[in-house]
Amino acid sequence: MPTLPSHLGWLLMEAPTLLVPALIFHRGKHAAAAAPRLLLLLFLAHYFHRTLLYPLRLSRRSSSSTPMPLVTAVLAALFNALNTYIQLRWISHFGFYPERWIHSAQFAIGAFLFVAGMAINIWADGVLIALRKQRSSAKESVSYRVPYGGLYEFVSCPNYLGEIVEWLGWAILTWSPAGLGFFLYTVATLAPRACAHHRWYVDKFPDYPRGRTPLIPFLC
Ligand SMILES: NC(=O)c1ccc[n+]([C@@H]2O[C@H](COP(=O)([O-])OP(=O)(O)OC[C@H]3O[C@@H](n4cnc5c(N)ncnc54)[C@H](OP(=O)(O)O)[C@@H]3O)[C@@H](O)[C@H]2O)c1
Structure with a gap:
């Protein structure tokens, strides 16, 4: 292939x-x-x-x-x-979307979630990318490592959490079937992937922090 x-x-x-x-x-x-x-x-x-x-x-x-x-x-x-x-x-x-939409509380909440989710997503992807860089320079034989720090102390996949929060913000910002549809699609794609990643970490690393959940801190 x-x-x-x-x-x-x-x-x-x-x-x-x-x-x-x-x-x-x-x-x-x-x-x-x-x-x-x-x-x-x-x-x-x-x-x-x-x-x-x-x-x-x-x-x-x-x-x-x-x-x-x-x-x-x-x-x-x-x-x-x-x-x-x-x-x-x-x-x-x-x-x-008339101009007053921009000044509404709904727009402010949506924009906040979108920007906060994007910041979390970019930061969390950066942590994983940095793990790969470390591996490369140390010439280790193990491909994957346990990420630590920030939201990684609570969930296995903060990059997916950030992405989901971002598109929740978009759904609120656009208040539309299109925005809602993409938010639901993102949850349907990333939630199972987060569970699979979490199971993989738990199986592969015996000392994987037990308090971490796959996607939402303290919940699931
Ligand atoms: N909106 C959506 O529906 C949607 C759908 C898919 C993805 N995305 C976004 O796209 C981005 C990437 O997604 P993804 O599924 O590829 O993420 P991922 O599985 O977490 O992998 C991200 C990158 O980091 C590497 N990596 C992952 N875990 C690692 C570890 N423990 N140690 C070392 N390296 C590790 C992976 O390397 P390998 O490639 O070698 O595994 C991969 O290149 C995310 O921000 C995600 O939110 C969005």
């Missing part, structure tokens, strides 16, 4: 999230309004990092990262193209 280095896989599968907005946002009947533009800015901030900076961060670590099957990258790119189309068509055309 053909594979790609993981950083190139990420670049390929996330590229539509930056290309589709350039093609369709300006066609929306509300594209010139302030609130849709602010929503676009938040969306692009997430995907500028995910598409360009995250692969760059991955590429600068050890070359030992797991390659990505080409078919995974292509299917994910198709999903991202469709999802980006739906989100951006909603905010620029089908949804209606």
